[in-house]
Each structure stands twice: as C-alpha cells, then as structure tokens.
Amino acid sequence: MSSPLSDRTGTRITPLTPPTHRRRAWATRAARRPVLAGLAVAAIAALAMPHAASASGPHAADIAVVAALQGAPVPLPARKPDLTANTEQAGDVIDVSAAERETVEMAALVPQAGRPNDTPPVSVAARIDRGDTLIGLLIEAGVDRIEAHKAVKALDGVFDPRHMRPGHVVNIHFDEPDDDTLTFKGFDFEPTAGTCVLVQADPDTETGYGAEEKQAPLSREVVRFGGPITLSLYQAAIDAGVSDQALAEMIRILSYDIDFQRDIQKDDTFEVMYERFVTEDGRHVRDGKVMFTALTNGGERISAYAFETEDGREDYFNEAGQGIRKPLMRTPIDGARLSSSFGMRRHPILGYSRMHTGVDFAAPTGTPIYAAGDGVVNFAGRKGGYGNYIRIRHNGEFATAYGHLSRIQVRNGQRVEQGDVIGRVGTTGMSTGPHLHYEIIRNGEKVNPMGVRFQPAIELAGAELQRFQAERRAIDGLYASLRGQTEIASTAGGE
16 A cells, blocks of 8 residues: 655645656656756755755755755656646645746655655645546556555445546545655545545455545525527527526426527527526536526517425416416427428428428437326337327327337326426438427317417416515516626525
C-alpha cells in the first residue's frame, strides 16, 4: 500500500492528465539528466523562495542547492501536472505557463529550509482519458496493483466504474510520507455534479476498503425565462437559457392544446418558471417542477399552473381552474416531426392514392411511445401492414392505435395510464422508414387526431377552486417579482 516519494516540503502535488504521447518523453527526459535537473531545480528554487530565505536565514536557498546536489530524487507524478501545484495547508495556487511547467513542478519538490518536519497528506488529481480504466489510473499514480484492485472492488453496489467517462477527475489520496514512502488511503470522484463517491481504507471490510456515495447539500432556486419565438419554440427557449429538461416538460404540458408542428407562428411568445437545484458553489444538479408556463399563440394566451389536488395528485390548470390535461394526447411521442397528415394521399409504397387513417410522426428507431390516455390494451402484436401494433380502449367512445413499432412493451389486457411507455418507434410492416403511425378511433370510426378537441379531464370547484386561485395569485406574484432581474433570479431555499 506504499509508493516512493521524496517530497519532504509539505507541498501537496496535484497533477492532472497530460496528453498520453507527452508522458513518456517527459519522464525519460527527467531520468536522463538527474544532476542537471537537480541543479536547474535548485537554481529556480533559489530564485523562487525569497520568503523562505527571509524566514530561515540568508542561506536557505543554498541549503536547497545542497539538497539537490546530494541526489535527492524527484518523483514523477502519475500524470504530468497540468497548470497547478496546490499547497493544502495554505490553499495557495501557482499558475504557470506551459514553457515553465516542468521546472516549476520540479522546483516545488525540492526540500525547502524553514518547512516543518510534519508533512500533510498528499492528493493526486488524475483525469480520465478515453480508453483509461479506474484501476489503471490508480496504478499509474503509484498505487500497488493488488491494492488498486481491492479499492475498486469496494465500489460494488455503490458505483459501476464502467460508467466513468473521459473528463472525470479522480482524487487519489496518500497518507503522510514515512521513510520516503506514501501509504495509499483511497480516492474520490464526482460522477455527476453534487454526487461524490468516496473510497477509504477500512480494515474492518473484506477488501480492506469501504465505499460510500455522498450527496452535496442543495439549494433551491426559482428561475424565470421568456421571450418571442422567431424560428421555433425549441430554439427560442434554448437561446433564452431554458434547460432541456424544463423545455421537454413545458412542451408536454402545453401539447394538449398546441400542435407544435403547425400552430406556432412567428412572434408568438413563451413564458416559464421552474425550480432548479444547485450545489453550494452554484453548480446545476437538476431541475424541479415547472411551476408555471404560458404560450401566447396567435394572440391567444394559454397558461398552466402546477397545483396539487385534494387526492394528492399534482396536475396543471388554466387560470379558470380547468385541467390542462385532456383525456387523450394528440401527440403521444416527444420531439417527433409530423411527416404525414390524416386524409387522402399517394401511398409511398403502393403507388396509388388511398385514405391515410391516422398521422405519422417521424422519429429515430427506439424513441419512446406513450399511452395517449388511461385505458386497457386490447391488442398487442403483429397486424398486417401495421407491423407491430398496439390498440388501447380508453372508454366506450374512444380508442387509440399505434403502428410500425420496433418493440411492444405491453400485453393484451394490461391497464395503462396516460404517459406510460407502451413501445418504441420502428419501421415494421409496410413502412419506408422509422415512424409512429397514430390513430384515434371514435365510436368505431377513425378520425383526425389533430382535429379532435377534448374537454378537460378535471375541473376544480368549491373550496378546492378557491385554494387553487390563492396559489395561482402567489405564483403570479413570484413571477412578476423576478421581472427585470435578468429573467434568472432565485429565492432562498434548500433541500
């Protein structure tokens, strides 16, 4: 569990990953010229330590030179330091240019007069590159191969190291030097912002190491965005700073009333306010619920407010307390393009005109398909030109059908709820490319899904409506209070 080290300066070295092709040349160059390197280091140390000289006497720099000439070895870090050497006790950070990097790194390792004898723990920060493994990274840092395997084994059930990605930084920790050696104590890394995976030496475990995942304390913010739509809602929202997650939720909420393929017009406007959770140092971890969103479409404003009903279900309602959610979704798929409308058309395979009894949404193979409403699956299987096909009966009046699926994820007789994933986009049956063929059947007759209008699934009344109106006014007040604060403001809070 030990590795060689000659750093007795009390300096904590924090090397980051260099390009692979530069490591060997750097190591070889240092190995070939130990004496010259020692002199160079000593010279630079003498120039770079005026504070040490004044604190320890006029000969402090000379002592550093003597130490270098006596052959004190300079350890090579697991990965060449990028641009930072970090002193743990003082928190100092030294920034150097690429040309000065090697000499400053080496100078930092020369023993300095006036330093206390007790040396703080050493940590090495190594960056994962493409093709790297966690075990390999530890071994490169000087960790014994067997100990590296034991430490990584401790991650079982906590984190799968195969999920590490290029750019992740692993902090490798060693105990205080003893007889020119370091004792490996463990490592930590952040797989995602706000989540830290920590592995530490623990003699009471089977592997000699214990692992745990820690969540950073999060602060809750409320943020507001809005603006005109020039090309598309997606582009306008992303340009304004809306996150992908919040935008997808906003589209899902409003899709009951808006056909985003055809209804959006130039100079329409959007508004959205949602929760956001960040770490103490301001890094975004995740989004919370969309508290309010609105879209002004052709002069008509459609708004939606989050509200929890008496039965504990959270839903969205317009200003009058009518539910935004309708019994059936007109577009049971996210991010798809309407590629073929309902009505007569020239069939792309058969070559003659025939009735197209649904609408087609082009999307990549594997895109999730949602149940358009609550109901019971009364067909799930292969059906002629439809390929893989699902039919859901919602009530005595309506049913929906989904064709050309690559995968069916429900079975006959299964009860589903609106928004459940029932299958995946494909190109089975009579199809020229991956898409969803979607039908709405009303009283046994296939109708245009884009032309069907539904009454709200829920409508508030009485005391519950009064409670909603009070919460709506509070949301409106919060939204208005953020005006003029760059559209991105926060409220105090935490989680």
